[in-house]
Amino acid sequence: MNRILILLAILLVPGTTRAQTPPPQKQKPQMSERQAPPSPVVSPEVHTDHRVTFRLRGPNAKDVSVQIEGASKPLAMQKDEEGVWSATTEPLVLDYYGYAFLVDGVAMFDPSNSATKPNFLYRASELHVPATSGNSGDSASPAWEIADVPHGEVHHHFYRSKVVGDERGYFVYTPPSYDPRGKQTYPVLYLLHGYSDDASAWTAVGRANVILDNLIARGRAKPMLIVMPLGYGAPEILAPGSGVFRDPDITQRNFDRFREALLTEVIPRVEAEYLVMKDRDSRAIAGLSMGGAESLLTGLNTLNEFAWIGAFSSGGITADFDKEFPGLDVNANEHLRLVWIACGTDDHLIEINRTLRAWLASKGIHHVDIETPGAHTWMVWRRNLTEFAALLFR
């Protein structure tokens, strides 16, 4: 088991538990010799008690700290006589964390860590605090840890969107039992990323495929497909100055065209390419942050399409819910099997989520209120997916 863990650490979790600096090069010197730092630093280093030490060589920097996903403020780092800055955390809960160094005000990736998080706007390296008890796949191991269970497959599709006018992609998880040449059909969860993420976020960062592999192996979730499209109906929402929901026209176009692309392009493609059930009761839609808003706007306004709706830490919609969800009333309960509204209590979006839940209650819409510890983080969303997926298609 130790050997497997070491190999796993090397292959699957580069940068969390071992030195990253290239050894002197014989065979491939071009870039690497010149990249070789004065002497190697190891960062991040995960200790056996789950404390983590971050290090950065920066002899001339004046101020260095590390911002860890979910922490309320950056952790100050101290410089030693060799010009290496370091800081050690308290013990961390087992999970994956994004983090960035702030070097004299500039946010940057950890240069000692090859694991970076895909994101259009923000820089974050990835820290893995793994279970020390091994990867046996037992129920005590976090659902996002790769275990020795049957694995599904992640498919990357590419197409030209006529609705948005660009080349884009979407990812599809198929469960271990999926056989494209067989007869069995499966229900589908459409799972949406947040603002600044790309279409790979739910697998690369959220580890949705690993979570589903484990839930299915433990009998906790029904085998299902997960479709993860690109969540931008108006990609210009990513451009500096025009985006982040400050421009109501771009925001509206982003939501409207996303929904149109999903309903008229992605779903028809998926239903032609895969063996899936095509009825409303076999379709779920869920997402985080911007994707939570998209799940609500698409799901609650297209009741004939989705019977299961999940919204994790939703943001980007206005509080004018009568306008956002025109015509939604108590009759919707006949169509909806689950409306699951989750938010962390330390999330800056907790209040609008509480307001939304109160509005749904005022309309008589059955829904599940979930408040969890945590802020606007992937640690919350991995747990949201783990809980939500287990409820689906029952």
Next chain:
Amino acid sequence: MNRILILLAILLVPGTTRAQTPPPQKQKPQMSERQAPPSPVVSPEVHTDHRVTFRLRGPNAKDVSVQIEGASKPLAMQKDEEGVWSATTEPLVLDYYGYAFLVDGVAMFDPSNSATKPNFLYRASELHVPATSGNSGDSASPAWEIADVPHGEVHHHFYRSKVVGDERGYFVYTPPSYDPRGKQTYPVLYLLHGYSDDASAWTAVGRANVILDNLIARGRAKPMLIVMPLGYGAPEILAPGSGVFRDPDITQRNFDRFREALLTEVIPRVEAEYLVMKDRDSRAIAGLSMGGAESLLTGLNTLNEFAWIGAFSSGGITADFDKEFPGLDVNANEHLRLVWIACGTDDHLIEINRTLRAWLASKGIHHVDIETPGAHTWMVWRRNLTEFAALLFR
């Protein structure tokens, strides 16, 4: 077309042509507000004449340069009065380039660019110098530029390797015409990455799927599957101090177990999962650097498995070819359809490749000698794949 190009730039090539700095945040402030630099810098900036300006805010740094893939030495950067370092290149050939900043001796990702290259050991951001004439898919456009042609699919598989003793993955490209529920079968190219790469390298960096989409659309390559496994039979070759082909035992184990995992695990899985031809004439093996050596060691020593062999900038084998290829003689020509040995003339591995070709000639083994401009770079390997794939399965 302009709109499409802008969207492409935003969605597919983050960081090459637009400002990357997050705007002030309303909806997702946690990490991002603190990450916001004092004022934004744009890096890299690609000018219309294909010169490229790199920028880095580093008011306290003493020495900053940028190492660009394929350049013989780092390009020095100069600091302005606001503490922003910059440098501008000569016009660059259209392509994707890796690059890293060297800040007081430490190699680091560009903090203004969200596009990073996956790699276990080295840090590189990605620069895209795109065709300015649009992405029409005409034959003048580089093969690695996404065009408006039918796209294949990239599948990510996960499995436990009994040979190596770890959890690992492999990627499979299926061409646009591939139908898992159909009857048509396809030939397969097994395509291997280099030392320090991961299994995603040939798609994420080498753009093998884009290249094949374009070659197939132009009628220049036969539709085929490409299988891209993890190239480490002994993953400990990545560990500091033990690797990089300096330890002959680890090197031998790396090559031997890679071959065993390929032949006894990956190929049987692929041939059970996909509609593929299973005869030697329908199987090719090729790779770059370490993967070139693996292609030769596996291909030339297992003549019943592969009729087509490509070796791009091969490295990591000894020059004792009689020992590396025991028993190889002129009779091999009956089994081999193509042995294609390529290397850039500025590559430090050019001499061993020339020696290898001379040895093959001395044995009477038919092979194709390819010397191209360039060093040990992905710009060479994208062109190698473009040329080699066009020759296969004819």
